[in-house]
Amino acid sequence: MLYFILSHVLGGLAGVAMVSDFSVGLYEREPPIPPGEYVRVSYEVLKSFTHELFVSAGLSLDDAEVVADALVTADLMGISSHGVQRVRRYVDGLLGCCVNPRPKVRLVRDVGAVALLDADGGLGHPVGVKAMKIAVEKAKVFGVSLVLVRNSQHYGIAGYYALKAVEEGLIGVSVTNSEKLVAYVNTTSRVLGTNPIAIGVPRPKPPPILFDAATSVVPVGKIELYAKLGKTVREGWVLSQDGSLLSGDANKILNEIKNGRAAILPLGGLGEEFGGHKGSGLAFMIDVIAGVLSGAAWGIHVGYTTGEKPANVGHAFAAINIESFMPTQEFHARIEKYIEEIKSLPKHPQADKIWLPGEKAWHTMQTRLKIGIPLHKNICKELNQVAKNLNIKNKLNCDNSTPPT
Amino acid sequence: MLYFILSHVLGGLAGVAMVSDFSVGLYEREPPIPPGEYVRVSYEVLKSFTHELFVSAGLSLDDAEVVADALVTADLMGISSHGVQRVRRYVDGLLGCCVNPRPKVRLVRDVGAVALLDADGGLGHPVGVKAMKIAVEKAKVFGVSLVLVRNSQHYGIAGYYALKAVEEGLIGVSVTNSEKLVAYVNTTSRVLGTNPIAIGVPRPKPPPILFDAATSVVPVGKIELYAKLGKTVREGWVLSQDGSLLSGDANKILNEIKNGRAAILPLGGLGEEFGGHKGSGLAFMIDVIAGVLSGAAWGIHVGYTTGEKPANVGHAFAAINIESFMPTQEFHARIEKYIEEIKSLPKHPQADKIWLPGEKAWHTMQTRLKIGIPLHKNICKELNQVAKNLNIKNKLNCDNSTPPT
Numbered sequence: 027m028l029y030f031i032l033s034h035v036l037g038g039l040a041g042v043a044m045v046s047d048f049s050v051g052l053y054e055r056e057p058p059i060p061p062g063e064y065v066r067v068s069y070e071v072l073k074s075f076t077h078e079l080f081v082s083a084g085l086s087l088d089d090a091e092v093v094a095d096a097l098v099t100a101d102l103m104g105i106s107s108h109g110v111q112r113v114r115r116y117v118d119g120l121l122g123c124c125v126n127p128r129p130k131v132r133l134v135r136d137v138g139a140v141a142l143l144d145a146d147g148g149l150g151h152p153v154g155v156k157a158m159k160i161a162v163e164k165a166k167v168f169g170v171s172l173v174l175v176r177n178s179q180h181y182g183i184a185g186y187y188a189l190k191a192v193e194e195g196l197i198g199v200s201v202t203n204s205e206k207l208v209a210y211v212n213t214t215s216r217v218l219g220t221n222p223i224a225i226g227v228p229r230p231k232p233p234p235i236l237f238d239a240a241t242s243v244v245p246v247g248k249i250e251l252y253a254k255l256g257k258t259v260r261e262g263w264v265l266s267q268d269g270s271l272l273s274g275d276a277n278k279i280l281n282e283i284k285n286g287r288a289a290i291l292p293l294g295g296l297g298e299e300f301g302g303h304k305g306s307g308l309a310f311m312i313d314v315i316a317g318v319l320s321g322a323a324w325g326i327h328v329g330y331t332t333g334e335k336p337a338n339v340g341h342a343f344a345a346i347n348i349e350s351f352m353p354t355q356e357f358h359a360r361i362e363k364y365i366e367e368i369k370s371l372p373k374h375p376q377a378d379k380i381w382l383p384g385e386k387a388w389h390t391m392q393t394r395l396k397i398g399i400p401l402h403k404n405i406c407k408e409l410n411q412v413a414k415n416l417n418i419k420n421k422l423n424c425d426n427s428t429p430p431t
Numbered sequence: 432m433l434y435f436i437l438s439h440v441l442g443g444l445a446g447v448a449m450v451s452d453f454s455v456g457l458y459e460r461e462p463p464i465p466p467g468e469y470v471r472v473s474y475e476v477l478k479s480f481t482h483e484l485f486v487s488a489g490l491s492l493d494d495a496e497v498v499a500d501a502l503v504t505a506d507l508m509g510i511s512s513h514g515v516q517r518v519r520r521y522v523d524g525l526l527g528c529c530v531n532p533r534p535k536v537r538l539v540r541d542v543g544a545v546a547l548l549d550a551d552g553g554l555g556h557p558v559g560v561k562a563m564k565i566a567v568e569k570a571k572v573f574g575v576s577l578v579l580v581r582n583s584q585h586y587g588i589a590g591y592y593a594l595k596a597v598e599e600g601l602i603g604v605s606v607t608n609s610e611k612l613v614a615y616v617n618t619t620s621r622v623l624g625t626n627p628i629a630i631g632v633p634r635p636k637p638p639p640i641l642f643d644a645a646t647s648v649v650p651v652g653k654i655e656l657y658a659k660l661g662k663t664v665r666e667g668w669v670l671s672q673d674g675s676l677l678s679g680d681a682n683k684i685l686n687e688i689k690n691g692r693a694a695i696l697p698l699g700g701l702g703e704e705f706g707g708h709k710g711s712g713l714a715f716m717i718d719v720i721a722g723v724l725s726g727a728a729w730g731i732h733v734g735y736t737t738g739e740k741p742a743n744v745g746h747a748f749a750a751i752n753i754e755s756f757m758p759t760q761e762f763h764a765r766i767e768k769y770i771e772e773i774k775s776l777p778k779h780p781q782a783d784k785i786w787l788p789g790e791k792a793w794h795t796m797q798t799r800l801k802i803g804i805p806l807h808k809n810i811c812k813e814l815n816q817v818a819k820n821l822n823i824k825n826k827l828n829c830d831n832s833t834p835p836t
Contacts, residue, residue: 139544140574140755169545170749172575174756197720210773212782217773225716237716239709243699262705269780293699293706294648297782300667301698304644305706307788310773311630311642315602318765319756325769344575350545351579351724360723364730368615368622368715375674377617377702383712 052393055104055386058400059254065406065424066398073098075409075422076110082416083120084127089152096151096182101399104390107247108183111405114412116149116180119331125149125179126336131156134176134321139168142320143175147336150181150202154341158190158198161345165196169350174320175341180204180331185238185384188226191345192234195354198226199344203317205330205337208242209289211298211306214267216289217325220245221309221316226384228348229365230358236384241309242290246283249290252276254402265289265296316340457798460509460791463805464659470811470829471803478503480814480827481515487821488525489532494557501556501587506804509795512652513588516810519817521554521585524736530554530584531741536561539581539726544573547725548580552741555586555607559746563595563603566750570601574755579725580746585609585736590643590789593631596750597639600759603631604749608722610735610742613647614694616703616711619672621694622730625650626714626721631789633753634770635763641789646714647695651688654695657681659807670694670701721745 058064073094080090093116101109119125129148135141141160145153157173164171181187184200191198204219220240227235244263252259253276261273266288272279282288292309294301317324322340329337348357365382373380394400406424413421463469478499485495498521506514524530534553540546546565550558562578569576586592589605596603609624625645632640649668657664658681666678671693677684687693697714699706722729727745734742753762770787778785799805811829818826 135756137755138573139576140752142756168543168573170575170577171544172751197724210776210785212779212785213773213776214779215777217776223713227716227719235716235719237712239706239712241709243706260704267777293709295705297779299665300700300705301644301648301710303786303788304646304698307642307644308628310788311632311640314632314640314766314769315751318769319602319751319753319762321757324765325772346577346720346724347545348724350542351540351547352726357724360729361719364719364723367730368618371615371618371622372620372672374617374619374702380615380617381708383708383715 052397053386053389054393054400055390056106056251057255059402064400064402065422067401067406067422068398069098069102069395071422072101072110072399072401075413075420076113078418078420079113079117079409079412079416080120082413082418083117085120085149086128089148092152092155093149096186098399099186099391100183101401102391102394103183103185103387104394105183105247105387107245107250109399110401110409112180112182114408115331117412117416119179120149122332124329124333124336125331129153139164139171141173143173145175145178147177148179150175150178150339150341151186153178154181154187154200154343155190157341158187158200158343158345161198161343162191162194162196165191165345165347169347171345173343174316175343176320176322176338177336178322178339178341179337180339181341183238184222184224185226185236185387187343188224188236188238189234192226192228192236195228195348197228197346197348198224199346200224200341201312201316202341203313203322203324203328203339205328206326207246207283207290208292208306208309209265210310211292211303214265214269214289216283216286218292218306218309218313219328220290221312223308223312227361228354228358229361233382233385233388235361235382236387238384238387239293241293241305241312243293243295243305244290246290249276249280249283253280262295263291265291271296312342313340316342457802458791458794459798459805460795461511461656462660464807469805469807470827472806472811472827473803474503474507474800476827477506477515477804477806480818480825481518483823483825484518484522484814484817484821485525487823488522490525490554491533494554497557497560498554501591503804504591504796505588506806507796507799508588508590508792509799510588510652510792512650512655514804515806515814517585517587519813520736522817522821524584527737529734529738529741530736534558544569544576546578548578550580550583552582553584555580555583555744555746556591558583559586559592559605559748560595562746563592563605563748563750566603566748567596567599567601570596570750570752574752576750578748579721580748581725581727581743582741583727583744583746584742585744586746588643589627589629590631590641590792592748593629593641593643594639597631597633597641600633600753602633602751602753603629604751605629605746606717606721607746608718608727608729608733608744610733611731612651612688612695613697613711613714614670615715616697616708619670619674619694621688621691623697623711623714623718624733625695626717628713628717632766633759633763634766638787638790638793640766640787641792643789643792644698646698646710646717648698648700648710649695651695654681654685654688658685667700668696670696676701717747721747
């Protein structure tokens with residue numbers, strides 16, 4: 027968050043209704059749930075509340091800080107699927123059998139520009155930040171680095187870690203495997219995770235470039251969002267186990283995926299004609315490095331946060347030191363020229379705007395720092411219930427659209 | 432080639448008609464041009480002929496060896512768009528203004544696990560092999576490495592270099608930028624190259640895993656192939672400059688692309704619904720590292736082999752030393768288990784087979800080492816014409832389907 031916060035003059039938080047108007051500097055990439063169904067909560071309130079929850083669930087103060095920041099940053103960026111709606115799942119995992127609240131992260135290997143960490147079954151966020159910190163230190167010495175992590179859990183948005191390198195002026199790369207949801211090309215069942223790849227690139231001024239994409243045609247969070255909004259899913263996202271393409275009611279389709287009767291298609295879609303072998307090949311390659319080479323689980327073996335055994339998720343973090351190749355100032359001048367060229371391309375008539383990777387997320391973040399994060403009332407109430415179960419007295423105000431301050 | 436050749440007992444080359452039958456161990460991923468329009472030429476003959484051409488066009492014996500091997504390997508793999516059909520273009524470039532036949536490759540930077548090479552305007556293949564060799568040496572010391580190349584030219588198939596790392600038991604990564612052909616998401620004109628990414632992963636026995644894919648929905652070579660075969664292009668590959676999707680006659684569409692009135696779509700297609708921002712974002716990120724960070728050209732500035740100025744193509748090569756993370760034997764056992772699991776997935780009813788990345792190319796290579804490379808008679812004659820222009824007496828036999836021996 028630091029990188030973003032520094033660039034931002036915190037606006038007034040109180041009394042702002044739902045607005046999304048780019049011309050007055052307000053923009054949200056993800057439509058908030060229809061008015062009346064959400065409340066606006068400030069970043070600070072939501073983060074400190076989330077922090078308290080994780081401390082009560084057993085995390086150290088420092089680890090809780092990282093997990094809370096990663097989740098609330100996702101909400102700020104408009105990636106609510108990876109935001110505080112994951113809190114219950116994480117807390118269930120922490121209180122259940124298989125997420126270790128007090129992991130002893132071990133540096134298993136540390137040779138030259140590479141390292142391997144064992145996360146000891148803890149959540150992926152704290153170990154992810156540690157791993158990227160090591161990657162940055164090593165890249166400053168060796169020019170490039172690669173740090174793998176095994177025996178981890180869900181780590182939230184891949185871009186969070188890429189930005190940690192960007193904050194230090196380096197190019198950051200972050201990938202992870204994840205529980206099976208996606209079909210491998212020419213097959214019909216869930217075998218690959220949505221295995222995202224994030225690449226962050228510094229710019230002289232924010233926003234930095236932040237490419238952060240699942241290697242599936244859509245992340246599962248998008249189908250979850252459609253389900254919540256009552257929208258229909260178009261043909262080309264989801265494959266039934268009989269080989270047919272599913273479309274229609276997002277709730278039904280989400281159910282089919284969760285029950286293992288359907289799979290999300292890889293980027294490039296069904297078969298090879300539009301590149302389904304590319305998307306599933308990329309997901310497979312990410313799993314080979316983050317899963318197979320790290321010593322973590324891979325493919326069908328990657329577990330879930332609330333599963334009956336440690337999820338054994340694997341991550342990979344890389345950093346590239348720009349100064350090893352050219353002065354940062356020269357790199358900045360070149361990247362700004364490239365961006366200028368992209369921005370002045372002829373826009374497609376049906377497109378709203380020409381966006382850089384990460385630009386929508388950044389504008390959404392600036393907006394939500396000003397007017398608060400839209401939190402679905404059901405999620406808000408769920409968080410309060412989690413708090414109550416943990417004997418926490420604090421609670422979020424879920425009953426009106428005036429953001430708590 | 433070495434890696435593959437070693438694993439192969441060279442079969443008889445003479446008198447084999449066109450066969451492609453997987454059950455008898457013969458398979459070709461790319462359909463040879465209809466019978467009567469091609470001749471089968473052995474790998475050795477085609478490579479030595481190509482070598483002679485490049486030596487006569489001014490390359491050193493060593494550089495000609497690499498360029499010839501890279502091109503003929505692409506033909507063996509069934510990627511004829513990157514095979515000897517490029518010879519004329521390369522020779523024209525070498526005899527023209529802007530491809531340097533005798534480049535003095537300079538090691539501009541060499542710090543820790545990274546290096547930067549200036550290719551001095553020579554063809555990309557020799558400098559690519561040099562760069563990957565450095566990457567492998569560095570990864571053996573530091574665990575991971577990154578070598579960038581600027582001021583280069585077209586380097587053929589990205590996978591060729593990834594395999595050089597695989598031959599040494601390492602994971603190899605190779606990316607390049609290339610002349611503008613692809614639209615950035617939400618825009619309509621050619622700005623990005625097909626910017627491929629290749630990742631090679633060793634296995635205990637061949638074939639190695641070789642992911643090698645353009646970040647466009649299709650490589651331009653596929654449209655060129657369709658044009659030659661008189662096939663029609665389906666909607667979703669090519670975008671007109673007015674924003675409409677083009678389909679139909681591949682020759683017409685190819686012409687529109689070449690004249691700048693159409694662009695190939697990124698992987699993920701038009702807009703964001705199926706991930707066009709992911710494909711174009713990946714292509715952009717590859718260009719940021721291979722082009723912007725290396726000091727090469729980027730985007731619209733990347734030149735063509737026969738252009739009026741040096742193309743200034745940029746490449747990036749990375750290697751990962753498996754032994755830095757786990758014993759190779761353990762990695763092999765894990766990757767084989769994963770492959771076994773993929774191979775036993777339920778096959779899609781419309782799919783022919785479940786393929787690993789690179790598997791089709793490998794089987795095609797084995798087949799063509801046995802029965803020869805199918806060479807379109809027009810390309811064959813073109814090569815003879817190039818030879819004649821260079822005062823070479825040798826020529827290929829282009830007039831019957833009995834492969835020359």
